[in-house]
Amino acid sequence: MARSDLLISLVKAGSSGDLNSVRTTAEAIIAEERAKKHNVLAERLTSALHTSGSGHKPSQILGINSGRQKEFLLELVPEKRIEDLILSELNKIACEELIDEQRRSSILRSYSLEPRHRVLLSGPPGNGKTSLAEALAEALSLPFFIVRYEAMIGSYLGETASRLKRIFDYARTTPCVLFFDEFDAVGKERGDEHETGEIKRVVTSLLMQMDDLPSYTIVVAATNHGELLDRAVWRRFQVRLSLEAPTKAELAAYFKRFSESMLEQLGRTPGAIAKALGCISYAEAEEFCLDVRRRQVLSMGEKPLKKIVEERLKMWAARTSPTVREYTSNDRLPSTADPEAGT
Known part of the structure; x- marks a missing residue:
């Protein structure tokens, strides 16, 4: 019914x-x-x-052109899986509960309850916010739509709010995961005196549209600057997860998976590689592994994998980085929202 x-x-x-x-x-x-x-x-x-x-x-x-709404969306085939991600125990439990609620929504509705469907991901860049949104879509076998700000944000009064409404109108017609990256671009604090009246209208429209979404449309928003979001926007999200930079142990777990996927020994333990690379994000860890794979493929088997890993570690140590140091404990990369973090 x-x-x-x-x-x-x-x-x-x-x-x-x-x-x-x-x-x-x-x-x-x-x-x-x-x-x-x-x-x-x-x-x-x-x-x-x-x-x-x-x-x-x-x-x-x-006179409806279904493509007009989709011109503001980029559809990707979700390939990332929850099992592929290194998540904290609390974040893993929260995701599993969300997936379970969506899969068994009919049971909840029989008790006049709806599954949660609004998720906010915050934390420094490069630590899996987009990957997690994609993994949720993959787990639920739903289309994965990314909002294209360059197409949605207009220069004329009311144009952005109108286009935002068209996006939500389209999302209501089909179960999907609707992903807003850099969410602070449209959900900024309305009390900011430096902002124009236009952004306030966009935020007001955003709140109304989110309230009107059916629970089979899952909205996932990601931000590197949670402190910039409007307080009313925060309240709309039923699930709020913080994806911080990985600890040494979490990076070691990531490199352990990489090691197991290779046919040769890396020459160093996953923990030793994590320590040598220092405080890096998951995106940087992935890029290091891809870097090793590229050199291995192009070497055509003439160079041992151990030597390639050592060469890549030296190259990465010489890179210009905002955090050039090794781990000394299970510390994390300072969050961009941390007022005590360095500039």
């Missing part, structure tokens, strides 16, 4: 003659039925939606 709010919206739209809202609401009902595995009903509703007395398709009557 479709949610009561969707049925009420459908009746209201039909009574007022708002064909655009009729179609949007009907598509949301169809998406919800598909999410519940009610495929027969979903197909019958789809067939009814695409039939009209005049013989024209609804999209011709309403």
Whole structure:
């Protein structure tokens, strides 16, 4: 059975003659039925939606171009898996609970409960926020959409808010993971005296759209600067995870997986490699491993992997880096939100 709010919206739209809202609401009902595995009903509703007395398709009557909403979105095929990521125990539990709630949403709805579907990821850059969003989409077998700010943000008054609404209108029609990277670009504190009235209108529109999203549409937002977000924006997110820079132990676990995927010995233990590289992000750790793989492939077996690893470690030690030091304990790279972190 479709949610009561969707049925009420459908009746209201039909009574007022708002064909655009009729179609949007009907598509949301169809998406919800598909999410519940009610495929027969979903197909019958789809067939009814695409039939009209005049013989024209609804999209011709309403003038709807489905591609207009998607021009602000980049769709990626999710390949990252939760199992591939090195997560803290608390973050892993939070993700597992979210996935379980989405998969068993029908049980929750039978008790008038909805699964959580709004997730905020914060922390310094390069530590897996985008990868985690992608992994959630992969675990739930959902499309993964990334909001394209360069296409969405406009120069005219009200243009950005209007485009943001079109993105959310599209997301309501299908179960998906909608990902906002650099979320502070659209969710900044409205009390900032240096901001224009336009950003305040965008934030207000954003809050209204998020409140109106069905629970089968999962919104994941990522920010490197959580302190810049509007306080009302923080309140909208039911799950808030901090993805900090990896400790030495977490990096060692990452390099252990890399070592196990190689056919030769690396010449150093995962812990020794982590210590030699110092305080780096997961993105930098991944780049180091790819660097080693490139040199191994291009050597065509003429150079031992141990020697390649040593050469790469020397090259990385000579790089210009904001944190050129080795680990001395299980310390972490200072967060950009930490007022005591160095400039």
